[in-house]
Structures are given as C-alpha cells and as structure tokens.
Amino acid sequence: EDQVTQSPEALRLQEGESSSLNCSYTVSGLRGLFWYRQDPGKGPEFLFTLYSAGEEKEKERLKATLTKKESFLHITAPKPEDSATYLCAVQADQAGTALIFGKGTTLSVSS
Amino acid sequence: NAGVTQTPKFRVLKTGQSMTLLCAQDMNHEYMYWYRQDPGMGLRLIHYSVGEGTTAKGEVPDGYNVSRLKKQNFLLGLESAAPSQTSVYFCASRGRGGDYGYTFGSGTRLTVV
Numbered sequence A: 001e002d003q004v005t006q007s008p009e010a011l012r013l014q015e016g017e018s019s020s021l022n023c024s025y026t027v028s029g030l031r032g033l034f035w036y037r038q039d040p041g042k043g044p045e046f047l048f049t050l051y052s053a054g055e056e057k058e059k060e061r062l063k064a065t066l067t068k069k070e071s072f073l074h075i076t077a078p079k080p081e082d083s084a085t086y087l088c089a090v091q092a093d094q095a096g097t098a099l100i101f102g103k104g105t106t107l108s109v110s111s
Numbered sequence B: 001n002a003g004v005t006q007t008p009k010f011r012v013l014k015t016g017q018s019m020t021l022l023c024a025q026d027m028n029h030e031y032m033y034w035y036r037q038d039p040g041m042g043l044r045l046i047h048y049s050v051g052e053g054t055t056a057k058g059e060v061p062d063g064y065n066v067s068r069l070k071k072q073n074f075l076l077g078l079e080s081a082a083p084s085q086t087s088v089y090f091c092a093s094r095g096r097g098g099d100y101g102y103t104f105g106s107g108t109r110l111t112v113v
Helices: none
Strands: A003-007 A010-014 A019-026 A030-038 A045-050 A056-059 A062-066 A070-075 A084-092 A105-110 B004-007 B010-013 B019-025 B031-038 B042-049 B064-067 B073-078 B087-094 B108-112
Touching: A003 A084, A010 A019, A019 A030, A019 A084, A030 A062, A030 A070, A045 A056, A045 A062, A070 A084, A084 B042, B004 B087, B019 B031, B019 B087, B019 B108, B031 B073, B042 B064, B042 B073, B073 B087
Parallel strands: A010 A105, B010 B108
Antiparallel strands: A003 A019, A019 A070, A030 A045, A030 A084, A056 A062, A062 A070, A084 A105, B004 B019, B019 B073, B031 B042, B031 B087, B064 B073, B087 B108
C-alpha cells in the first residue's frame, strides 16, 4: 500500500534557528514528490516537485531534497512568516494523477 | 485572479439533507479533484476527473457523487448528509505538463448536525 509519513507532527523554532522536516514514503513507483504549504483556513499552496533521487529545489529559505525513501524540507534561518503546516505528497504509478498526502508538519516560528 | 473557486465557503446541514459543492477553475486544467481534510487524517481523495465527462473514485468515495459536465466545473454532491461527513472539503486542479502541482481552492467547511 502506498503510504506517506511526515515527522515531526509539530515543530517549534526560534527565529533564525534552522531545521528540517522529514517525509518518508513507500510507493509502488514514484512519479513525483510534492511539497505544499498550508496556512490556517486556506487551501494548500504548491511549493516544489521532485522527481528523482538526488534532486534538490530551493525557494527563498526553503530547500527540498529527495532520496529513494524520503524527502527533507530544510528551513534556513526561518522567520515568523514561515509558520504554517507543510504537507508532503506523492504521485505513484498505480494512483494515476492523484496525490497521496501525509498528515503534515505544523511549524511555529517565534521571534 | 486565475485560480480555483469553491462555493459555498461554509455550510451547516441537518442529517439527511442534501447539498452540492461547486468547484470552478479558469486555468483550462484537464484534471480536477475533491479531497476532504480532517484533523489527524490529512487530505484524503474522494473523487477525481481526468477530463470533461469523466469521473473516478478515490480513497473515500462512499456517500458522495460527482459530475464534470463542463471542463471548468467539478461538482460534489452529498445525497443524504451524515455527521461523519463533517469536514473541510478542498477542490484542486492541475493541467498537463509542467511541475504537475495542484492548484487548490480555499475550501468549504461543512458541518452536519
């Protein structure tokens, strides 16, 4: 069964304190791994897509990396506005175009 | 602004009532999806469509029906609402090619009492 697990469930950081969020997955065949940001009361907002092991993508203070079993979302020198829930999702060979989501990591950054 | 629009944003239903949630996108996307989001459960796929006139079941389809009569619209229906259908419903769409990232609507918060 295709599965996505995110850890930790919640993470509290001080402004400027770098850290990483983990997304581990088991799928029959990975077509793509996606990261989204979700603010309270809003829909998820697309951040990155990664397709193959070794691939990396960056956007401002965020950097996503991918291995054959997991992905990391590295947050460098976070600011309070980075506080949100970060969702990981995979597109598997047998799932067509649909994404399978993890439960998310809720990040809180305090000043 | 281009994007995905969901209506209504909030709704309270009594058990047994029916309703339709509307999703409209103006990006000419082929694929559209309905997810529900519950605390501790994450986003779960209800139904999806790979093109006008087509629909398919997702992970949790029971109690819901969908229709895609026009490419830009994807309707989610609840024929007889149950308290277990209390949730936040998100519609998403994506086009062919590119990074395949979904564009999500802002959600419909549904409470069934």
